[in-house]
Amino acid sequence: MSEQAPSARSRGRGVTTGVIGGFVSGLTGIGGGTVMVPLLTGLLRVPQHRAHATSLVVVIFAATAALVLYVGRGDVDWAMAAAVAVGGVAGGQVGARAMHHVPEVRLRALFAIFLLAVGIRLLVFG
Amino acid sequence: MEEILGALAIGVAGGVAGGLLGIGGGTLYVPALVLLLGVEQQLAQGISLAAVIPTAISATTANLRRGYVDGRLVATVTPAALVLAVVGARIAGELDSDTLSRIFGVVVLYVGVRTLFSLWRQARSTRAQAAQHASEETD
Numbered sequence: 001m002s003e004q005a006p007s008a009r010s011r012g013r014g015v016t017t018g019v020i021g022g023f024v025s026g027l028t029g030i031g032g033g034t035v036m037v038p039l040l041t042g043l044l045r046v047p048q049h050r051a052h053a054t055s056l057v058v059v060i061f062a063a064t065a066a067l068v069l070y071v072g073r074g075d076v077d078w079a080m081a082a083a084v085a086v087g088g089v090a091g092g093q094v095g096a097r098a099m100h101h102v103p104e105v106r107l108r109a110l111f112a113i114f115l116l117a118v119g120i121r122l123l124v125f126g
Numbered sequence: 127m128e129e130i131l132g133a134l135a136i137g138v139a140g141g142v143a144g145g146l147l148g149i150g151g152g153t154l155y156v157p158a159l160v161l162l163l164g165v166e167q168q169l170a171q172g173i174s175l176a177a178v179i180p181t182a183i184s185a186t187t188a189n190l191r192r193g194y195v196d197g198r199l200v201a202t203v204t205p206a207a208l209v210l211a212v213v214g215a216r217i218a219g220e221l222d223s224d225t226l227s228r229i230f231g232v233v234v235l236y237v238g239v240r241t242l243f244s245l246w247r248q249a250r251s252t253r254a255q256a257a258q259h260a261s262e263e264t265d
Binding site: 011014015016017018019020021022023024025026027028032033034035036037038040042044046049050051052053054055056057058059060061062063064065066067068069070071073075076077078079080081083084085086087088089090091092093094095096097098099100102105108109110111112113114115116118119120121122123125126 | 129130131133134135136137138139140141142143144145146147148149150151152153155156157159161163165168169171172173174175176177178179180181182183184185186187188189192194195196199200202203204205206207208209210211212213214215216217218221224225226227228230231232233234235236237238239241242245248249
């Protein structure tokens with residue numbers, strides 16, 4: 001994928017991924033990765049590890065853009081956000097390093113199970 | 127104080143999942159803040175977004191060292207994601223978010239089931255091939 005110039009079709013699919021991922025991110029406050037990872041692996045045939053790493057970078061930008069609006073509305077508790085962030089930075093290092101050691105198929109299965117859990121959660125609690 | 131410790135624990139759990147699964151952790155942060163700490167939904171989403179940014183940066187520093195980040199793909203996906211994130215955030219308070227969440231839940235469940243099914247089929251065909259090779263070798 002990164003070795004040759006992307007075709008018009010894969011560019012279009014990349015933009016589609018951004019459109020859906022960004023929209024869900026802003027709407028639900030989840031950062032968009034839950035949607036972007038399956039779009040990257042399914043639509044763009046990106047290998048699992050690469051999809052996870054690439055999704056995270058897009059998440060940084062999409063979350064920043066959405067955050068600006070939440071700050072404008074006063075919908076951020078900074079003390080609590082700082083506490084979550086401190087844990088998140090430490091956990092993020094552990095999670096990323098763990099990912100490097102998980103084989104492709106197992107990582108894919110883990111992600112699928114995560115999707116099932118999220119889907120059930122959303123269906124039950126809204 | 128208890129609230130801050132709870133938020134810290136949610137951060138660690140969401141951060142590990144976020145780094146491992148490439149999602150940034152918000153999928154865990156929002157429900158955990160609402161259900162465990164009783165934070166109101168809109169506020170939880172704002173806190174989550176603020177915390178997702180450093181979480182994703184942290185995981186990305188580890189991923190960059192391994193060369194897993196596809197820079198060209200980031201450049202293709204990001205502009206559209208930026209614009210639509212703003213659109214989504216703008217209408218977040220105005221739409222019937224409960225119905226939307228349930229619709230989104232169905233889609234996510236479908237993708238999860240489909241992925242597991244394709245993995246199962248892949249494993250089955252790999253096993254069948256291995257069995258075939260084994261029988262050819264004994265012939």
